Amino acid sequence: QQQVKQSPQSLIVQKGGIPIINCAYENTAFDYFPWYQQFPGKGPALLIAIRPDVSEKKEGRFTISFNKSAKQFSLHIMDSQPGDSATYFCAAETSGSRLTFGEGTQLTVNP
């Protein structure tokens, strides 16, 4: 019940495309859903986060869509750039508690 399922495992898009990464969870006690971006050899960097009381949040080119009834949430990257090539992790948390991460999506944006 603590798992967060993430898909796809890898994703290749052309520059300007809109990659979409999906996550699903079971534990309804989760109340905070961040996305992290990780480059090789670096720690995860917080990208954007959402709480279950809103259905969508935008920050720059990054958008989270949240479906509370389906227990699913997704990350959309608008106008993707080669510099966005990285591994993306969704995560879920209960009020300042531990983060439970998805398995990660390796995104490649071709020029």
Added chain:
Amino acid sequence: DAGVTQSPTHLIKTRGQQVTLRCSPKSGHDTVSWYQQALGQGPQFIFQYYEEEERQRGNFPDRFSGHQFPNYSSELNVNALLLGDSALYLCASSRGSQETQYFGPGTRLLVL
């Protein structure tokens, strides 16, 4: 404003040895969490420290222990190292019960 810092950046040990990793939280943060990230996988929660006490623990054996100091910095100790302990060890800090956790660059541990 310094972010989360970790030391050392890389470490090579042999099976059976012991290792200590260090973390300094982001300024103003008082809660430190440790995660283990195996190659190609998402980070796995080890434990969390707040007010110098272990507040939560993940599914890791007692060989993994930690400490938090009065200045909120923290150490992760791993005893009797196994080959499977080779991973990137990440420290994350946050403020009290606030959700947002900020990660350091990690310590890459290789056990031979």
